[in-house]
Amino acid sequence: SQQGEEDPQALSIQEGENATMNCSYKTSINNLQWYRQNSGRGLVHLILIRSNEREKHSGRLRVTLDTSKKSSSLLITASRAADTASYFCATAPNDYKLSFGAGTTVTVRA
């Protein structure tokens, strides 16, 4: 069974706007990770946030983690056409086997 669930399932924004997507999970975790997948290709690791961290930045990406609510968010600022992709959250419980959500499909319109 999947640990994480992303919301929304799909998101369409104008170039230059910010994109926010959320992830909720069920059990305790060691860390939470976000991945990007361009159409039918392999997943690319974007960012990892540990369970004792609340916020992390990497370039135009900002991730938050609220372990009390078992939720995370990924913000992409100043979106570009190249950000069009599916985004997955993945949770790592104490055995470190990643469990993936179904993903959020982001479309950035020119």
Place this chain on the structure above:
Amino acid sequence: DADVTQTPRNRITKTGKRIMLECSQTKGHDRMYWYRQDPGLGLRLIYYSFDVKDINKGEISDGYSVSRQAQAKFSLSLESAIPNQTALYFCATSHTEGLLPRDYGYTFGSGTRLTVV
């Protein structure tokens, strides 16, 4: 060359045939994984291996088997393919340092698109 290479990239096979998907990596990672991806379902773990002598079933291992031939090679076999095994298959790797995995995320291959007719 890619860090994680999967072969073949695409394969069409008939119901009942045995098929093997191969994965090799140059990352030097000890942990390797096989996932399948179906539309709307995300990725589901089929098998994983923490080292050459340690192989474990994931959440959907029925109908699949694996072989870890070396630290760098991890192959997935479908013993008798059936149409509902049509999916995109991914191999991934991660690294363990000491007793704990390094928190650097997984490295994925480009995937094998398998169609069973």
